Amino acid sequence: MLLDVNISEKSFNNKSLIKDVKFSVNENEIIGIIGRNGVGKSTILSILTGKDSDYTGNIIKKKNLIMASSIQEYHSVKNKTVINFILNDLPNYANLKYKIEHLPEVMGDNLRLINEYTEALNKFHQNNFHFIEDKIIAELKDFGLENFQNKKMKELSGGQKRLVDVIKILHSSADIALLDEPTNFMDYQSKNIFLNWLKKSSGAKLIITHDRDVLMNVDKIIEIKDQKSYIFDGNYEHYLKVNTERTSGNIDDYQKKQAEKNNLADKLKNFQRMKEKARDPNTIKRFKRLENNAREKIAILDKTEKPSFWIDAESLNSLKNNQLANYDKFKAKNIKINTQYSSKDKSKRNFITINSLTAGYGKLEDALESKNNAKILFENLNFTVNTHSKIELFGLNGAGKTTLIKIILHSIFTDYPINSQIYDGYIKADRDIRVGLYSQEVSEDMFELELKEAVENIYKSQNLSITESKIRQLLAQYLFLEEDLATKVKDLSGGQKARLQLIKMLSTDPQLLILDEPTSHLDLPSIEELEKALLSFNGAIIYVSHDNIFRKKIGGEKIEIKY
Numbered sequence: 001m002l003l004d005v006n007i008s009e010k011s012f013n014n015k016s017l018i019k020d021v022k023f024s025v026n027e028n029e030i031i032g033i034i035g036r037n038g039v040g041k042s043t044i045l046s047i048l049t050g051k052d053s054d055y056t057g058n059i060i061k062k063k064n065l066i067m068a069s070s071i072q073e074y075h076s077v078k079n080k081t082v083i084n085f086i087l088n089d090l091p092n093y094a095n096l097k098y099k100i101e102h103l104p105e106v107m108g109d110n111l112r113l114i115n116e117y118t119e120a121l122n123k124f125h126q127n128n129f130h131f132i133e134d135k136i137i138a139e140l141k142d143f144g145l146e147n148f149q150n151k152k153m154k155e156l157s158g159g160q161k162r163l164v165d166v167i168k169i170l171h172s173s174a175d176i177a178l179l180d181e182p183t184n185f186m187d188y189q190s191k192n193i194f195l196n197w198l199k200k201s202s203g204a205k206l207i208i209t210h211d212r213d214v215l216m217n218v219d220k221i222i223e224i225k226d227q228k229s230y231i232f233d234g235n236y237e238h239y240l241k242v243n244t245e246r247t248s249g250n251i252d253d254y255q256k257k258q259a260e261k262n263n264l265a266d267k268l269k270n271f272q273r274m275k276e277k278a279r280d281p282n283t284i285k286r287f288k289r290l291e292n293n294a295r296e297k298i299a300i301l302d303k304t305e306k307p308s309f310w311i312d313a314e315s316l317n318s319l320k321n322n323q324l325a326n327y328d329k330f331k332a333k334n335i336k337i338n339t340q341y342s343s344k345d346k347s348k349r350n351f352i353t354i355n356s357l358t359a360g361y362g363k364l365e366d367a368l369e370s371k372n373n374a375k376i377l378f379e380n381l382n383f384t385v386n387t388h389s390k391i392e393l394f395g396l397n398g399a400g401k402t403t404l405i406k407i408i409l410h411s412i413f414t415d416y417p418i419n420s421q422i423y424d425g426y427i428k429a430d431r432d433i434r435v436g437l438y439s440q441e442v443s444e445d446m447f448e449l450e451l452k453e454a455v456e457n458i459y460k461s462q463n464l465s466i467t468e469s470k471i472r473q474l475l476a477q478y479l480f481l482e483e484d485l486a487t488k489v490k491d492l493s494g495g496q497k498a499r500l501q502l503i504k505m506l507s508t509d510p511q512l513l514i515l516d517e518p519t520s521h522l523d524l525p526s527i528e529e530l531e532k533a534l535l536s537f538n539g540a541i542i543y544v545s546h547d548n549i550f551r552k553k554i555g556g557e558k559i560e561i562k563y
Contacts, residue, residue, distance in 0.1 A: 001026055002062045002176050002204055003048070009056040010043060015483060017043060018055075019227040025176060025204050032215045032236070033208045035224035036308070036332075036523045037479075037495025041208045044224070045069060045178050048206075066091050068172035070165040070179045073494065075444065078154035082145075085153055086136055086168040093132070096124045127173055139167050143193055144396065158185025158440045158517065159397035159546075166194055176204040181494060183211045184520035185440055187397040188546055210524050212236055212549050225308050244315040250307055251326050261301040268294040308332040310525050313532075334525045335499060336477045337533035339506065339513075351433050351512055351540055352385040352408060356425035359400065359407060360563075364423045376423065377403055378561045385512070389540045390556025399561045401544045402440070405514055408542070409437065436510030438518045442497045447490035451480065451500070454489050458504045474503055494521035502530075515543040519550050 003025040010018040017040040025031060033041050046052035048059060049069050068091055071077075077085055088094050099120035107113035124130065133149075140148050143163050153161060162182055169177045183191050191213065198205060198217055209215060215236035223230045223239075232239045268291060275287035309331050316324060358381070360367045362374025377400030385391055393401045400420075409416040411429035446454050452471055459466035475485065478499040484492075492500065498521040505513065513534070519527045531553045534541060545551050 002065060003206075004058075004060040005044075005048070006059075007044065007047060007055055007057040010040065010047070010052075010054075012040075012043065013483060013487075016227065018224075021057075021224065021227075021229040023222050023229055023231060025206055027175075027204060028202060029204045029220065030198060030218045031204070031206050032218040032221045033206065033224065034210060034215070034221060034524065036525065037499070037521070038493055039224045039227075041224055042180055042493060045180055045206075045208065048178060062175065065176065066172070066174045068169045068174035068177050070162075070169060070177075070182055073441075074153055074161050075447075075490075078152065080153050081150050082140070082153065082156070082164050083133060083136060083149040085164060086171070087132070089168055090129075090132075090172050091174065092123065092127065093129055096120045096127075096129065100124055132171060136167065136171060139170065140164075143167060144189060157397045157402065158520075159187050159190050162186050163190050163193070163397075166197065170197065170201065174203055176206060179205060179207040179209070181208055181210075181521060183209065183214055183546070184494075185397075185517050186546055187395070187399075189396055191546055210519070210522065210527065211547065212524075213547070215239070226305070240312055240315050244311050244318065247309050247311050248319065248323050248327075251309055251323075251330050254304075254307060254309075254330060255326060257301055257304060261298055264294045264298050264301070268298065306330070310334075312524070313528050332525070333479065334529050335479055335502070337502060337506070337529055338477075339533050339537040339539075348386040348388070349430070350384055350386050351389075351430050352411070353428045354381055354383050354425070355427075357381040357407075357422065357427055358424040359403065359420050359422050361420055364421070367421075367423070376563050377420070378563050379424070381425070381559070381561070383557065383559050385540050385542060387511075387540060388538065389542075390554060391540075391542045392551065392554070392556050392558045393542065393544045393561055394558050395561035399563070401561050402516055404561060405437075405516060405542070405544070408514065409435070433512050434508045434510045436505035436508060436513045438501050438505045438513070438515040440516050440520070442489060442501060447488065449489055450486050451475070451489060451492065452485040454500065455503060458507055462508060464507060478503055495523060495526075498522050499526070511539040513537065513539065513541045513543075515541070515545070517544055517546070519545060519547045 001024055005021065005023050007018050007021040009016070021044065033044070035041050043052060047055055049067060080088070099117060103113055103117040103120070107117055128135075137149050140146060145160060145163060148156070148160070148164075153164070156164065162185055166182060169179070183194055186194060195213065195217055198214070207214065207218070215221065218235055220234070221232040221236065221239045223232065232242055234242075271287045271291040271294060275284055275291060278284045278287060309327065311319070311327060311331075316327070319327065358376065358379040360374065360376035362372055366372045366374035367376045381404070383391060393404060395401055403420050406416070406418045407420060407422070407427060408429065410418045411427045412431055412433065412435060446457065449457060452475070455471050455474060456466055480496070480499070484496070489497070489500065505515075518530060522530065527547075527550065531550060534554055541554070541556065543554065545554075
């Protein structure tokens with residue numbers, strides 16, 4: 001056993017987050033951690049890494065255990081170069097290198113410092129750190145990131161940042177890797193590299209993820225629900241089956257307890273009536289005793305909190321009619337995505353026309369020779385987006401998918417900023433259409449706003465009316481709690497930021513939705529709700545996604561972005 005986790009209590013902002021989370025991690029075990037947004041998954045990783053010590057419980061680690069961890073967001077490291085980001089976050093590397101470089105200058109014949117230097121040198125050698133930079137540069141090339149070592153992290157796409165994080169962990173020689181949503185924004189090639197590494201590399205992996213492709217490759221799933229942990233041996237397919245069976249049984253148990261409570265309430269009223277009618281003191285005492293017994297049992301049943309019931313949409317088909325009716329009655333609350341737009345125009349009105357479009361960065365003559373950081377991203381692109389189009393933009397990270405989205409937005413909103421150049425062809429857009437955009441990350445200019453202010457800002461910046469009650473209604477619809485309203489956007493979890501993005505995307509009652517990796521950070525029930533909403537949407541959709549299940553469900557015309 002590498003790790004034994006027992007977190008009996010963890011609170012955040014005076015709110016109880018975790019009450020009973022228990023699990024263990026064995027050597028070379030691959031474990032997926034799932035759960036609704038905001039249940040404390042990332043907090044568990046922070047506790048395991050020692051970043052959060054404000055909890056009750058015990059974490060027992062194997063002696064000399066080496067852990068390496070990824071990060072969920074990269075705003076804090078945006079100005080670091082790729083090579084420095086990797087090296088500085090490797091376990092022991094920065095400390096050992098500092099000792100090797102600086103101790104010779106000060107140790108003289110101090111025996112303690114000489115021993116410290118010798119020990120550091122031996123550990124540096126044991127970890128193969130002498131040629132680590134060359135190895136990382138070679139690894140970057142293997143992962144499709146050649147010559148990226150001196151690029152700043154802010155210059156990378158979302159998927160490229162995730163790959164850099166994986167390379168960092170790959171070189172950490174860790175006994176256990178802690179990964180927080182590692183495949184968010186990865187392209188299909190990067191994800192395949194990651195999945196191959198996941199299956200073939202040594203060491204245990206503890207992965208927070210809602211990527212169903214990843215969950216199909218784990219040995220065990222830990223679900224964090226109702227402040228507790230629930231263990232499912234096997235991969236995602238097995239989880240769905242067992243979850244359906246457990247949930248159906250738990251709903252039956254919960255329904256029986258509710259029926260018992262209602263029955264006791266009826267008996268209580270009857271005992272009270274009988275007591276009031278009785279004249280014999282012993283009879284009055286008997287009904288009083290029965291009344292008190294009923295009250296005690298009701299009080300115990302009242303303390304039983306309603307569990308969170310969720311069954312995936314496909315598994316619902318296996319339920320019997322009475323089971324399905326019970327599930328509909330007791331299922332957990334989910335986000336409600338309202339795609340209200342309904343086109344009355346039966347004709348195929350063209351929203352966007354792209355003809356022989358070639359684009360990139362810098363001057364064309366420099367791009368043709370790949371100098372001065374200029375490059376051609378894609379060429380000879382042709383497609384049309386009409387009233388009911390579904391367009392999937394498909395291609396490797398860095399191919400220009402997000403750049404194309406920015407060019408499309410600039411063609412509709414001329415003040416939308418772009419730093420790319422159109423070298424050939426043209427793009428023509430209907431500037432009267434309403435557009436809803438889901439970006440990979442929340443804009444940093446919203447970070448210091450409180451959540452309530454952010455929603456108000458979203459509407460007012462687009463000259464849309466918004467009231468206090470509308471804001472609260474919207475936030476409740478997307479499962480935000482009263483205490484979340486005063487939370488700054490920068491302090492929201494990845495899942496909460498994703499839900500804020502959905503609010504922003506739908507604020508204009510859009511006719512065209514543009515989605516850049518929309519399933520990243522959303523939990524499994526929210527992803528299903530998004531899929532359902534998009535399938536019922538009557539307008540046009542342009543999307544980028546590397547969630548294979550999502551892509552199959554949404555479908556549409558595939559446009560490959562490449563040079």
